Amino acid sequence: MRILLIRHGQTPSNVSGALDTAFPGAGLTDLGLSQAAAVPDALEGEGIAGLYASRLVRTQLTAQPLATRLGLPVVVQEGLEEINAGDLEMATGKEAVTAYLEALADWIDGTLETPVPGGEAGHEFLARFDAAVRAVADKHDADDTVAIVTHGAAIRMWTGLRTKESPAFGDENRIRNTGLAIVEGDPDGGWVTTSWNNDPLGGAHLIGEGF
Template identity: 50%
Template sequence: MRLLLIRHGQTPSNVKHLLDTAEPGPALTPLGQRQAAALPDALAGEEIGALFASTLLRTQLTAEPLATRTGLEVRVRRGIRELFAGDLEMRGDDRAVETYLTTVFGWAAGDTGRRMPGGENGVEALRRFDAVVDEAAATGARTVAMVSHGAAIRMWAAVRAENVDVEFASTHELLNTGVVILSGAPGEGWRVQEWAGRSVGHEDSAPEASGPAGESVDDIEDDPPTVNA
């Protein structure tokens, strides 16, 4: 199966650098709407047979143009929503972002028992995402698109893809409507084929260290942090 994991378009909380993970969440900014509108052409070469989105409004709005182009129903599933920020919800200060990142990439490194303050642990986060991937595989579609969230996509790919690890996921950007393309199947394993337009293993330049939404780590240190939500 070919699995397209798509980050949603830009939201006001992205602009304000907030950890915004609660349902239903904000809609898209005008830029986010344009990003969503550009997806069908960007993915025109993909024969998408099933389309999923999370329960957060921003992913459903991002999926709408793809649904219109393909004629597919958007299957809304809670399992691929963003990693819950818990007690950090709607914070954008450096301490909150550091705690969120440390927890998320701790899960990606194998410390799945660690719990987000007031939120879920890595076992729970992986279980819910896996369940939707399993459902997608069961559709029989050769290519499935899922509109999800930056931290969730990067964490899941780092854990489940055999050719991507936590170092890769934490240092490669995934901006709004960025796409991670994997091939494989549940129970058989996954490999990342492309990450935000680049073939994995054929990078032509060194990666830039980045935070959960793909912003430069230098920007996190020098400017208000950008977060995934």
């Protein structure tokens, strides 16, 4: 199976630098809507057999133009949500963002028991994201390509911890709004990251401010 992991379009919380991870989350900015609108052309010819999004509104809004182009529904799959910020939810200060990122760095170093303050630990994140990916895979044939619109930290951590040859978690491998990571494999045999595109699918002119 081939999975296109797409980060959602820009939100007001991205612009303000807020750790926005709770349901239902923010919608898209005007730029975010433009980023989403550029996705169908960028993925023309991919042969996408299924389209999935997290429970957070921003992923579903990002997926909608692609759904319209493909004539497919946006299937909301529980478990594809962003890494929960816990006590840091909606914080914008440098200390809060650093604390969030330090927990994630511990996961990459192998300490999956470290929780985001008041949030989930690495093994908890992996368990629910793995289950979501398996649920998607179970709906498709082994040679299908599917698109999953999800979240930046979730993409970076899941690829970093669950795929071979992954860019993993590093400053040089951030993923901007509507950036794309492609993985291939299956839940039992494992996954390989085959492509990493940090910039928006529509091109670098769609890069926005914030994170």
